[in-house]
Amino acid sequence: MGEEPQDMKGRILKPTELVSYQDGSVVSRMITYTPQGTTTMFAFAAGSGLSEHTAPFDAVLQVLEGSAEVTLAGENFQVVSGDMIILPANIPHAVHATVPFKMMLTMIHA
Template sequence: MQKISFTENLEFNDHKIVTKVLLETSFSKEIRILLKEGQQMKEHRAPFPIIVHIVQGTIDFGVQGTLHKLKQGDIITLDANVPHDLLALSDSIVRLTLSKQDAAERVEKVVADSEK
């Protein structure tokens, strides 16, 4: 058994999106993404299905050119290789569930590429 909190020890950064793997199980990786208002993750794809849960805040979640406004408590799923992007409309905590086969480093690369 493991216990974690998505809302404790928050360290938002004015200059970059903050990601952290909070939990890894035999089947998934749970990643916390902290976005300040206005920060964005440019369009990208995940090689495996994902689940995105808005723990706090509001984001515009673009899926293949269509915007979905997601607010606290909302959950969205995507199949593998679906283009998507995120824009924080307010300071937001996002829970990203990845397949065990996916790499957390891939998410960090998306963040780094979004800063360019």
């Protein structure tokens, strides 16, 4: 870890190894950044999360490890490893890890 996004281009990456769990915390690591969008890896300790918020762009949340509860416009969804959910722009959403949980978030700046 500690590599800059440009150092990761043209290599095989193991997404679950790009971020590590830290007790009581949410750890994030941006792995791509362009004017068109970003890709960020997250590791959530059990019981941690992101409080309800909105984003100005659509985002795709892909579960890499564990499970979590995603709240989208007041509706709760249980997501597990292998699942994806699209978070529409300007719609309130939140993420709460029920167990240690890793995800990849791809935000499309359109």
